[in-house]
Amino acid sequence: MPHPHLPIEVLATSRQPLGMPPARFLRDYWQKRPLLIRGAFPDFAPPLSPDDLAGLACMDGSLARIIRHDPKRNRWDVASGPFDDAVFAKLPKSHWTLLVQDVDKWDADTAALLDAFAFIPSWRIDDVMISYATDRGGVGAHVDQYDVFLLQGLGQRRWAIDASANPSTDFREDVELKLLKRFSPTHEWILRPGDMLYLPPGIPHDGVATGECMTFSIGMRAPSAAEMLADFAHGLAEQLPEERRYADPDLHAVRATGEIDDTAIVRAAKAMPWFHFDAGRQSRKRTNGIAAASLRTWFGCFITRYRVAQVPVPRKRPIDRDMLARKLPHSVLERDPWSRFAWCRDGRDASLFVAGHVHAAPLAWARALSGRAREFDGGALAKLPQRARGVALLADLIDAGHLRMRRRR
16 A cells, blocks of 8 residues: 555665665555565675575475466465475476575574664564575465565566555465465566565565576564463463462352353452453453453353363264254253353343353253253253244254254153
8 A cells, every 4th residue: 555655666775775764664664565675685696596495495394385386277286394305306397486484593694684674673573584486486476464575586576566455365265375366466576686575464465486586585573462362371371370260169059050140250350360350241341451241252162161171073964954943842952971061141142152162042042051961852942932043053063063962762
């Protein structure tokens, strides 16, 4: 999404390798818009040859892939290393790429390239990945979720990007790689040795070699929110003593077995000192930025998955819903012994938790299925309100292997 008054292509100088001061680049382009920098590394000579890169791809511990493209069938094949020397001898003359990650960890001269990016915090830089491609080789149109500088090291590569405001980001489902279903480039360039293309996250792009070429990709670290949260929680868990546990010294006799009520959620929060939870059934209530409904959903999934040694076996074929509705009054439903059920209220309905998964359910059905019984009378279930939704719920649980239906003896 280039700004109409900002250039998308600039020429580097000896004093300004970015074509501008780093402060201006960070202000106007970093994580905002792409930029092609002609001559960013003048008279650039790659620190590694294609043979050196192939040798590295054969070493134990290297992270390497070979990607081949069949243009006639539009198929892509991915093989992971380390490789044997014989693999390269069998490759075709065109339409393939070798990718080797973390080359800067193996080669000091490659690592020296990172000195040019000293204006970026060192902990933000992930690695230098080098790709060698034969004529018309590439990895297909795709999107990266991190910043990357693409430095042309040998030969030429045609780069195309889609810098429109709302590019298509749907992926193909028939290939191992995350390739775009549709790619409509707004800009195309031929990059020569020393030219560098900067791409912020989310910009669809495609690079295709025109003859033999090498590209050096300087990628940034951009952990997902899910990764950070999981690691943060793991770190907190390591600090807690084993004797700190979920506790309910104020427990009262339950009126509905299997229900996770607000008091249970408050007790769970007390066991986790970083939460300060104010009980309430409204989803707008929050705990340190976490909605009360999210905490309930997490706890319901967690507690029905906790310390389960086995998982049920799903049905090979989905059960016929109409047949289930007809036979339900004359059937018995058996619960898999490893499947735990619990529920909590969700307005007039309920959230039913089964073995770590949540299902929207009619309240009466959630209460009936969360009892202590290992078997449920299908006739009694068939008389519950919202029968159609209830039968659909049963079908999902049967398909997943949590319930098995048999004729009443």
